[in-house]
Amino acid sequence: DSGVTQTPKHLITATGQRVTLRCSPRSGDLSVYWYQQSLDQGLQFLIQYYNGEERAKGNILERFSAQQFPDLHSELNLSSLELGDSALYFCASSVATGGSGELFFGEGSRLTVL
């Protein structure tokens, strides 16, 4: 158990809909990262937050947005969903930002768009 909690574990929805994925980082970790993993694909970096502020942005679509709340949990919002958005979405946390800090991953949220 990494200490990172993601909900929901599975989500099935229709095209055009909007969903919210939630992540609770490990106790004490200030950084939260979101990654997308499509079928048989690598981990695509989406976005990072550190202590409530956006710190880095990767290949995140404009239809997607995220935020980190004062209690450090984070939410990833996916809107106007398309079939190609079906993927595993991972949240990871670390103590700090950058440097050589280990990332601890949650077990992921599997999104299926029909």
Add this chain to the structure above:
Amino acid sequence: GENVEQHPSTLSVQEGDSAVIKCTYSDSASNYFPWYKQELGKGPQLIIDIRSNVGEKKDQRIAVTLNKTAKHFSLHITETQPEDSAVYFCAARPVTRDMRFGAGTRLTVKP
């Protein structure tokens, strides 16, 4: 930004043989190189990491080597066991930047 390439994409070995996975990176500012193992249905988990001031690190049956001049690093697993079967990801991280992952290697260890 950082670009990490990983080879091979799939690797099949006999139990007891060694397995080697290789990665290259593009950003010379990268100074942290972790390897993650992802088992089916789970999130990636760190198995070993190396920092830029070290050329080699070993932990029981796994070892990682780093060549900063050539910008490549490798994972070596010796005496492979069926439970080593998983997807392995390399990653590279510049100071104060986000971590970028390779595309992954699916390792199968045949009993």
